[in-house]
Amino acid sequence: MKLPIKKINQTDSFHLQAAEGWIGLGDVVSASDELEEISPEERAHPAVLSMRYAIYAKAEKWDMAAGVAEAVTGMLPDEPGTWINLAYATRRKTGGGIPEAKRILLVASVKFKRECVIPFNLACYCAQLKEAEQWLGKAMAINKKKIQKLAVDDPDLKPLWDSMKGTIWKQD
Numbered sequence: 289m290k291l292p293i294k295k296i297n298q299t300d301s302f303h304l305q306a307a308e309g310w311i312g313l314g315d316v317v318s319a320s321d322e323l324e325e326i327s328p329e330e331r332a333h334p335a336v337l338s339m340r341y342a343i344y345a346k347a348e349k350w351d352m353a354a355g356v357a358e359a360v361t362g363m364l365p366d367e368p369g370t371w372i373n374l375a376y377a378t379r380r381k382t383g384g385g386i387p388e389a390k391r392i393l394l395v396a397s398v399k400f401k402r403e404c405v406i407p408f409n410l411a412c413y414c415a416q417l418k419e420a421e422q423w424l425g426k427a428m429a430i431n432k433k434k435i436q437k438l439a440v441d442d443p444d445l446k447p448l449w450d451s452m453k454g455t456i457w458k459q460d
Contacts, residue, residue, distance in 0.1 A: 303326050307343070323336060337363070344356060344377075350377050351381045371395070393409055417448065420445070
């Protein structure tokens with residue numbers, strides 16, 4: 289059941305629109321200042337949180353952006369954009385990455401079969417992982433034994449471990 293979203297009051301709506309304008313101009317400080325003018329009871333409104341996400345994303349504060357995106361996705365699970373934002377921030381946050389973002393979008397791809405940005409982003413993620421496989425293949429072509437020893441437990445290659453089982457991990 290989709291819950292109706294309460295409309296934000298006119299004064300707070302003005303500040304929200306001003307924040308959107310500032311973000312459009314690339315001024316995250318002024319956009320954030322506008323959100324601080326919004327009444328405390330409206331600061332948890334999905335529209336306000338979505339703007340907060342936009343500010344954090346523009347400022348590349350990915351840990352905070354991911355936290356806000358997760359909250360908004362919980363509030364608006366039927367909005368595909370919330371899942372896209374969550375994946376985008378999760379990919380960039382501390383300890384995040386492509387595999388985590390990919391998992392989020394795989395769930396979203398089942399839920400939103402007609403949203404083209406989700407499979408597009410999945411294609412981008414998979415292409416990057418494929419590129420890693422290509423570079424690893426080039427390294428192995430130079431010195432297979434050495435690369436097998438390096439790659440088998442290198443945490444930077446963790447996203448490839450499952451997809452490459454039975455290939456480079458296999459001992460000759």
